[in-house]
Amino acid sequence: MKTGILCIHGFTGGPYEVQPFVDYLEANTDWQIVVPTLPGHGEILELKSLTAESWMMAAEQALRMLQxxxxxxxxxxxxxxxxxxxxxxxxxxxxxxxLLSAAAKYINPAQLLHDIGDVAKKIVEGKSEENTLFQIYSKKLRATPIPAALEFVRLVKMVEPYYEQITIPVCLVQGKKDGIVPYTAAPFLFDHIKSTNKQLIFSDSGKHHICYSDDCQNWFPQALAFLREEVQEKIC
Structure with a gap:
């Protein structure tokens, strides 16, 4: 039985956001992995005039092709x-x-301020170019139109009423130091999703880009084991 994985990046991001996990999957499985770039996303952002439907339809198309x-x-x-x-x-x-840092809730003000404080310190010390967070935030702030941000919020709101209709196996991974998605988002989803087979993994040191967390080598194997579990069950 041939297995495929569709990996979907985040708002204003690109495939690089999930690349470390993709690399791990490629090294440890023979599964077919597809990582599309959503419209207007990638290394150069061109989000003007794009809508939530644009991103959802692009993901649908990639899924149908993989299926x-x-x-x-x-x-x-x-x-x-x-x-x-x-x-x-x-x-x-x-x-x-x-689901990695799934944006069921968004913007953790306390952690975001802490991260920005770290950035400010680096700027004062003349080391801002060494701070990946600074580069990410500065780039996104310049390139993200307000209407696009509102489309992101609209997308979340469109899907929110239907969490309880999810019954397939789900593994959630969430960083406790996430400055964009509060770590409470994962338990919120965990409680609302009606799957009987579901798992919640916390990364104590993880920030929003969870695939780059210091402890990713701990949760990568856990997430893969979760995916492989069903393969074993179906073979038996």
Missing amino acids: KEVDRVYVVGFSMGGIIAIYLALRYKIDKMV
Whole structure:
């Protein structure tokens, strides 16, 4: 039985956001992995005039193409991509999901201020170029139109009423130091999703870009074991 994985990145991001986990999956499985770039996203942001439907439809198209080539599909969604993954699971046959920093809630003010404080300190010390967070925030603030940000919020609101319709196996991974998605978002989703097979993994040191967390080598194997569990069950 051939397995495929669709990995969906977050708002204003790109495939690089999930690349470390993709690399781990490629090194440890023979699964077919697809990581599309959502419209207007990637290294250069061009989000003007794009809508929530643009991103959802692009993910749908990638999923349908993958489904034609494999027997079983798993979806990995990061941040906004996690919400899009839930949307896809409501409409298509998906065997399992892994939701990374899923944006069921967004903006953790306390942690965001702490991170910005770290950035400010680096600027004063003349080391801002060494701070990845500074580069990410400065780039996104310059390139993200307000209407696009509102579309992101609208996408989350569109899917929110349907969390309880999710019954497929789900693994949620959340960093406790996330400055964008509060770590309470994962327990919120865990409680509302009606899956009987669900798992919640916390990263104590993880920030929003959870695939780059210091402890990712701890949770990467856990997430893969969760995905493999179903394969073993179906073989037996």
